[in-house]
Amino acid sequence: MGASTFLRACLLCLVLSCHAYKYKTYFTRQRVDHFSFANQDTFLQRFLINDDHWDSNGGPIFFYAGNEGDITLFAENTGFMWDIAAEFRALLVFGEHRYYGVSEPYGNKSLTTPKYSGYLTSEQALADYVDLVSYLRFVIEELKPVLYMSLEGLMEGCWPPGSASSTLTSAIAASAPVRQFTDFTPCDKFGQKVTEDFAKASEACVEVIRKSWAAIDAVTAKEDGMAWLSKTWNLCKPLKDKGEVEAMKGYLMDTWTNLAMVDYPYPANFLAPLPAYPIEVVCSHLTEPGREGKALLEELFEGVTVYFNYTGQSKCLDYTEEADARLDDRGWSFQSCTEMVMPFCYDGVKDFFEPAPWDFQEVVANCRKTWGVTPRAYMAPLMYGGWTFNAASNIVFSNGLLDPWSTGGVLWNVSDSVVAVIIPEGAHHLDLRSANPADPPSVVEARRVEKAHITKWIEQFKQMQGAG
Ligand SMILES: *[C@@H]1O[C@H](CO)[C@@H](O)[C@H](O)[C@H]1NC(C)=O
Numbered sequence: 001m002g003a004s005t006f007l008r009a010c011l012l013c014l015v016l017s018c019h020a021y022k023y024k025t026y027f028t029r030q031r032v033d034h035f036s037f038a039n040q041d042t043f044l045q046r047f048l049i050n051d052d053h054w055d056s057n058g059g060p061i062f063f064y065a066g067n068e069g070d071i072t073l074f075a076e077n078t079g080f081m082w083d084i085a086a087e088f089r090a091l092l093v094f095g096e097h098r099y100y101g102v103s104e105p106y107g108n109k110s111l112t113t114p115k116y117s118g119y120l121t122s123e124q125a126l127a128d129y130v131d132l133v134s135y136l137r138f139v140i141e142e143l144k145p146v147l148y149m150s151l152e153g154l155m156e157g158c159w160p161p162g163s164a165s166s167t168l169t170s171a172i173a174a175s176a177p178v179r180q181f182t183d184f185t186p187c188d189k190f191g192q193k194v195t196e197d198f199a200k201a202s203e204a205c206v207e208v209i210r211k212s213w214a215a216i217d218a219v220t221a222k223e224d225g226m227a228w229l230s231k232t233w234n235l236c237k238p239l240k241d242k243g244e245v246e247a248m249k250g251y252l253m254d255t256w257t258n259l260a261m262v263d264y265p266y267p268a269n270f271l272a273p274l275p276a277y278p279i280e281v282v283c284s285h286l287t288e289p290g291r292e293g294k295a296l297l298e299e300l301f302e303g304v305t306v307y308f309n310y311t312g313q314s315k316c317l318d319y320t321e322e323a324d325a326r327l328d329d330r331g332w333s334f335q336s337c338t339e340m341v342m343p344f345c346y347d348g349v350k351d352f353f354e355p356a357p358w359d360f361q362e363v364v365a366n367c368r369k370t371w372g373v374t375p376r377a378y379m380a381p382l383m384y385g386g387w388t389f390n391a392a393s394n395i396v397f398s399n400g401l402l403d404p405w406s407t408g409g410v411l412w413n414v415s416d417s418v419v420a421v422i423i424p425e426g427a428h429h430l431d432l433r434s435a436n437p438a439d440p441p442s443v444v445e446a447r448r449v450e451k452a453h454i455t456k457w458i459e460q461f462k463q464m465q466g467a468g
């Protein structure tokens with residue numbers, strides 16, 4: 001099933017809250033465990049549908065395999081699908097990933113213990129999508145009018161017959177870090193890419209950030225230093241101990257990383273409301289790496305402000321909040337503690353982060369403590385491959401080279417039908433976003449190539465049907 005190639009498609013999709021998108025919301029009843037009969041529980045999975053442009057006599061289904069967040073956020077930030085729906089006369093379907101948004105198998109207990117959280121796996125999520133898509137095919141072919149009924153009545157006890165017949169599935173896998181797993185991509189590449197994005201703005205900016213970690217340690221080594229920093233940076237919760245200082249540094253790491261992901265050429269609002277090319281704006285404040293201690297940290301705050309207070313509405317800086325809190329991707333921490341083990345490391349020389357080796361044993365200890373689970377370092381590549389992808393077909397892997405996740409992407413043409421599209425000026429998922437006058441030519445071209453592949457796939461499908 002092509003959806004599998006969306007796998008961990010996006011760590012975060014981005015931006016502009018365009019509320020022009022209209023969809024109907026449905027729920028389908030899913031098995032909590034698709035692979036055994038030990039657990040008979042079911043839950044409701046949310047999905048969104050738009051059929052404004054759909055040709056119900058043979059038009060394609062464009063299915064968005066939800067990732068780690070509320071599906072409505074992704075539906076509203078994947079303008080490309082909406083932009084091309086009319087041209088292809090396609091049905092748009094956005095399926096929510098289990099354990100995110102409102103598709104929680106065990107309500108607010110879902111992430112409390114492995115007894116409940118253990119069904120948060122990509123295999124189970126893909127099985128949800130397979131069932132959802134085959135269910136839709138069944139409904140569309142046999143019971144078309146029912147699609148417009150409210151969901152619960154529609155779904156209960158109504159499973160499609162094995163409908164894996166003459167289907168042909170294909171995928172645009174945007175910004176998919178399918179090679180970010182253990183032993184594929186060196187663990188330092190990600191941080192280097194983030195740093196490179198800031199270096200494009202200025203070397204001084206990189207140097208200010210690189211020096212800031214030691215400056216934070218030095219200033220907060222004394223109690224009055226913690227008080228000073230808490231006040232100067234308008235922290236919601238004053239720093240009281242070393243642990244909180246570390247959490248504060250973690251927030252900064254996330255902030256710089258997120259900025260590299262969402263460095264779009266126009267103002268956008270997904271992880272946070274941000275100006276066009278936000279890294280340039282941040283770096284316009286970080287110009288004096290010669291400063292030391294408190295003076296350096298005052299300067300740094302001007303840069304951080306662009307991220308957390310671009311609107312001018314922030315009352316205080318909450319470092320305990322995830323830098324991408326809007327995504328509500330708590331489940332991702334669980335997934336990275338189970339099968340999605342992605343090694344990251346930093347040396348503070350080739351990148352601007354605080355040096356931190358990849359220490360798998362420490363990761364294991366933290367995962368046991370936080371989630372009660374032990375990560376399996378090689379599980380994702382064992383399940384999905386990731387060495388060559390030459391057994392796959394009909395996939396476009398697209399990557400923007402500003403996106404740090406591109407370091408774990410497929411950047412070469414694997415075969416005639418598994419191809420790479422590179423967007424040198426693109427951040428994360430830029431090609432999936434709606435067309436914008438500020439788009440660089442490379443993303444306009446990427447979308448053209450993606451559309452050409454979609455057209456080809458539809459032709460292939462029609463030929464298959466004709467032959468069958
Ligand atoms: C879940 O919600 C219920 C009802 O609102 C509440 O009583 C309970 O404490 C919550 N449990 C957790 C783990 O948050």
Ligand SMILES: *[C@@H]1O[C@H](CO)[C@@H](O)[C@H](O)[C@H]1NC(C)=O
Nearest residue numbers: 234309312313314315316317
């Ligand atoms: C956010 O910006 C506004 C306007 O510049 C400012 O008044 C406010 O103090 C800032 N908030 C924080 C937490 O720094």
Ligand SMILES: *[C@@H]1O[C@H](CO)[C@@H](O)[C@H](O)[C@H]1NC(C)=O
Nearest residue numbers: 411412413414419420421422
């Ligand atoms: C993949 O092949 C296409 C068509 O031949 C070519 O235009 C493109 O540059 C290739 N992409 C890469 C990453 O080599």
